[in-house]
Amino acid sequence: MFTRRGFAAVAAALVCLGTTATAQEVTLRMHQFLPLQANVPQHVLEVWKQRIEEASDGRIAVQHYPSMQLGGTPPQLVDQVIDGVADVIWTVAGYTPGRFPRAEVFELPFTVSNAEATSKAFWTLAQEEMVDEDFADFKLLAAWVHGPGVIHSKNPIETVDDLNGVKLRAPTRTTNMMFERLGATPVGMPVPAIPEALSKGVVDGAVIPWEVTSALRIPELVQNHTEFGDEMLYTTSFIFAMNQNTYDSLPDDLKKVIDDNSGLEFSGFAGKTQAASDGPAREAAVEAGNNIIELGDEQVAEWEAAAEPTIDAWIAEMDERGMDGQALFDRAQELTEEYAAE
16 A cells, blocks of 8 residues: 555656656757658658657657758758768768769669669668768768669750760769760759759759659750660769767667668668659659650660760779779679669
8 A cells, every 4th residue: 555655756756757758858850952842851751750750659859851951052961960960961972072982883874773772782882881981970871872864854865976065964973974974064063953053054954863853843944854774874872871979879779769760671762762753753744745765775775885984984093092993893783783683
């Protein structure tokens, strides 16, 4: 039978428990460059947010800041997560050219064909080669690539010669290298800048996957879209990262929540989800009456041959920087094939 003193002791214990739980509550600020309605924020980042909040029983809250709402520009996202301006960021590795050289191996032309398998390969190679080098300043949560890159242009582009003199927005250093070799005038810029650049004539076209075209209204700005059959002209390496101090400050059970909902499987999920979003966006362009240029095998082979020197140049550059470029390339291919065969 409880006495009044017993009830008081229980009440005091409950207060202490409540204080402990409150002290462990965490709010993570997640920052990225696309509007919330875009496919990756809606179908990948919001999924991660929900999983984290549910798995932590609400002890972790994730505040999602799209469209650079915390300030700065997309190329500054990496430094923001390092400096603690944001706790979690999603960004394009190539927005800071040359900073993450090993990640570029997955962006080389015509070297990958499956976004899910390549994303898992990216995560695995990152654990082997990048987390102690390129990604040492933050905690890597996931790494992935998008589906096939497509050329979206004001004038039709079918052959390599059609690129001559075309001002083309390209997403990364490696794609800039490729398109310059192919005769275009590459113009680097983050994804959010594309619509204004197209409308003002700063560029004549842009290379991005289908999935992001709806959010950017690309089918309204250009009418031609060049696809490369079952091959991938290029893809882009993405980084999903967390401030290391923020992660280290979490209690072990909340670290486990983060770890259980990140890593290899989430990387594969993100790549697969992003590629799956290509279909609806492509259909929107078809319904708008735009010109979908589907290159045949012989045409694609011409592009592959023209792009081959970009791979050779990248391997040589990595060698010059003290990295074994051929070994990185071979390992990326090997891992991608292994995961594609699962």
